[in-house]
Amino acid sequence: MDLLEVKEISKTFTQKSRPPHIVLEKLSFSVERGQYVSLLGPSGCGKTTLLTMLGGFMPADTGQIFLAGKKVEGPGPDRGFVFQNYALFPWMTVKENILYSLKVQKFSKKEREQRLQELLDISHLHGSENKYPIQLSGGMQQRVAVVRALASRPEILLLDEPLGAIDFQMRELLQEELAALVEGAKTTVVMVTHDVNESVYLSDRVIVMSANKGRIIKDAYIDLPRSRSRQSKAFKEHVFELTDLVRQAFQERDCDRQADISVRDMDMGSDSNFIASYNRMHSKYTNVANGRSRAAK
Amino acid sequence: MERHGSTIPDAGNARLSLGDVFDKYRGSFYTLIVLVILLIIWNFAANKIQNTLLLPYLSETAIEFFTAWVDPVIMSNLGLTLKRVFTGFLYAAIIGVPLGLIMGYSATAMQSLAPIMNSIRQVPIMAWVPLSIIWFGLGDGPTVFLIAMSAVFPLAINTIAGVQGIDSNYYNAARSMGASRKDIVRDIVVPGAMPNILTGCRLAMGAGWMSVICAEFIATSAGFGFLMVEAQVRLETAQLYALMVMSGLVGYAIDKVFIAAERKMTSWRFKDGFVGS
Numbered sequence: 001m002d003l004l005e006v007k008e009i010s011k012t013f014t015q016k017s018r019p020p021h022i023v024l025e026k027l028s029f030s031v032e033r034g035q036y037v038s039l040l041g042p043s044g045c046g047k048t049t050l051l052t053m054l055g056g057f058m059p060a061d062t063g064q065i066f067l068a069g070k071k072v073e074g075p076g077p078d079r080g081f082v083f084q085n086y087a088l089f090p091w092m093t094v095k096e097n098i099l100y101s102l103k104v105q106k107f108s109k110k111e112r113e114q115r116l117q118e119l120l121d122i123s124h125l126h127g128s129e130n131k132y133p134i135q136l137s138g139g140m141q142q143r144v145a146v147v148r149a150l151a152s153r154p155e156i157l158l159l160d161e162p163l164g165a166i167d168f169q170m171r172e173l174l175q176e177e178l179a180a181l182v183e184g185a186k187t188t189v190v191m192v193t194h195d196v197n198e199s200v201y202l203s204d205r206v207i208v209m210s211a212n213k214g215r216i217i218k219d220a221y222i223d224l225p226r227s228r229s230r231q232s233k234a235f236k237e238h239v240f241e242l243t244d245l246v247r248q249a250f251q252e253r254d255c256d257r258q259a260d261i262s263v264r265d266m267d268m269g270s271d272s273n274f275i276a277s278y279n280r281m282h283s284k285y286t287n288v289a290n291g292r293s294r295a296a297k
Numbered sequence: 298m299e300r301h302g303s304t305i306p307d308a309g310n311a312r313l314s315l316g317d318v319f320d321k322y323r324g325s326f327y328t329l330i331v332l333v334i335l336l337i338i339w340n341f342a343a344n345k346i347q348n349t350l351l352l353p354y355l356s357e358t359a360i361e362f363f364t365a366w367v368d369p370v371i372m373s374n375l376g377l378t379l380k381r382v383f384t385g386f387l388y389a390a391i392i393g394v395p396l397g398l399i400m401g402y403s404a405t406a407m408q409s410l411a412p413i414m415n416s417i418r419q420v421p422i423m424a425w426v427p428l429s430i431i432w433f434g435l436g437d438g439p440t441v442f443l444i445a446m447s448a449v450f451p452l453a454i455n456t457i458a459g460v461q462g463i464d465s466n467y468y469n470a471a472r473s474m475g476a477s478r479k480d481i482v483r484d485i486v487v488p489g490a491m492p493n494i495l496t497g498c499r500l501a502m503g504a505g506w507m508s509v510i511c512a513e514f515i516a517t518s519a520g521f522g523f524l525m526v527e528a529q530v531r532l533e534t535a536q537l538y539a540l541m542v543m544s545g546l547v548g549y550a551i552d553k554v555f556i557a558a559e560r561k562m563t564s565w566r567f568k569d570g571f572v573g574s
Binding site: 055056057074075076077079080081083085087089090091092100101104105132133134135148151152 | 464466467469470471472473474475476477480484485488489491563564565566567568
């Protein structure tokens with residue numbers, strides 16, 4: 001049996017004086033133990049909604065989610081959740097943040113201390129345990145957020161665009177850190193992202209979701225050895241293929257939604273940028289391919 | 298200090314030039330200049346008006362002001378007033394903070410209590426004086442009640458704002474780590490609202506200090522406000538001026554203490570862990 005099973009879940013958002021918006025319709029997939037899965041898709045495709053439901057913060061309208069055979073019916077420590085803005089408690093030190101789950105689950109002081117050392121080891125945060133989050137760099141905050149989610153040994157780690165707010169240069173560096181951290185913890189991961197490169201770099205498997213009812217348009221396995229080189233041909237081919245699919249996913253949004261994009265969703269403002277950046281990215285890779293074919297001639 | 302990794306150069310280590318000293322106290326220096334100008338204007342005006350009942354001379358007031366600080370009668374009355382303020386403030390905190398926490402946390406509590414609270418809040422504080430005298434008689438009772446009454450609303454309202462301003466992801470994060478409702482109140486709601494609660498304390502203390510003087514005009518025969526009425530009745534305007542300046546300074550000092558406490562208690566909000574004003 002797979003660790004995580006999502007069975008035909010649907011979610012519709014209803015707003016006053018607007019037609020109901022079907023975010024997800026009968027979506028099913030499962031995740032094996034130890035797999036790193038990315039949910040990739042344009043904003044508005046329901047990937048964050050899906051992750052929120054996996055976290056148990058929001059119920060599905062219909063369908064079920066099972067984790068290790070147990071039905072998900074609310075948030076719980078069997079799932080470690082890393083929020084987009086990390087949601088580190090600013091009034092707690094790094095140590096208090098990391099150990100919070102063990103504290104509320106009444107682990108003994110000795111167990112807590114021992115686990116703290118393990119987590120500081122894998123996150124290279126020794127010496128920062130008494131600092132407050134505001135005193136940390138973005139990368140350190142990310143590491144705190146991840147090890148905090150790992151502290152009580154959850155079955156699965158759920159990452160909501162963990163590098164969403166970080167600039168491009170820093171992003172690649174933090175992706176490497178994240179890869180090392182997750183590998184060290186040997187955990188199962190479901191990550192939401194809209195960054196194709198990131199999904200290919202980190203995942204064993206990428207699920208591309210459509211803007212139309214969250215339909216899965218591709219379930220791709222990334223069979224590249226770790227640690228991955230972004231320069232390798234195979235890597236670029238994966239990125240190229242998935243970029244194409246994400247563009248397709250974006251175009252699948254239904255026409256009536258397109259009409260009121262600007263008022264409908266808060267984060268829709270970035271959509272024009274989003275298309276532009278995908279087109280740019282695509283042309284960049286096309287140019288590389290053209291250059292290669294020209295050189296061959 | 299050390300564990301916060303402060304980057305502020307320590308004044309003890311660095312050799313300070315005159316310019317550095319000036320930079321450090323720039324604000325105080327400007328305040329001083331304005332103060333001196335105001336005092337000079339006062340002196341000129343007093344010389345022009347030549348009526349010490351309306352506007353006493355600066356020198357006369359200054360003498361009254363400085364002797365007041367060593368006058369045992371004035372000091373014991375000031376002590377009495379301060380005691381009343383802190384007692385009233387304590388009652389306000391005991392009622393206002395939990396009320397604010399509940400109203401901020403629970404939508405039901407908010408809906409049922411907000412209209413009542415907002416109505417009571419509109420009653421002018423002095424309108425409570427007759428009732429408070431009926432309830433408590435003369436003396437400490439009505440003054441403490443009036444202070445608590447004027448302090449409780451800034452406290453409750455700021456606490457509500459503090460709780461409502463807590464990022465919902467903090468609740469989600471805590472719940473996903475297995476926190477119970479009790480854990481969430483203790484570890485998320487209270488510390489998350491703490492900056493606002495402390496701001497509320499500051500405003501409440503200010504409101505309390507302002508209303509105590511008024512309350513003492515009417516409902517008591519002792520205290521700092523009572524001394525002011527006495528000075529007025531005895532036509533000792535210079536002393537009245539001195540007492541007013543004192544009340545301003547004492548209020549200012551209390552506010553400074555609260556600001557310092559606020560920074561110290563929520564040092565997690567400051568990047569360098571810097572505590573001080």
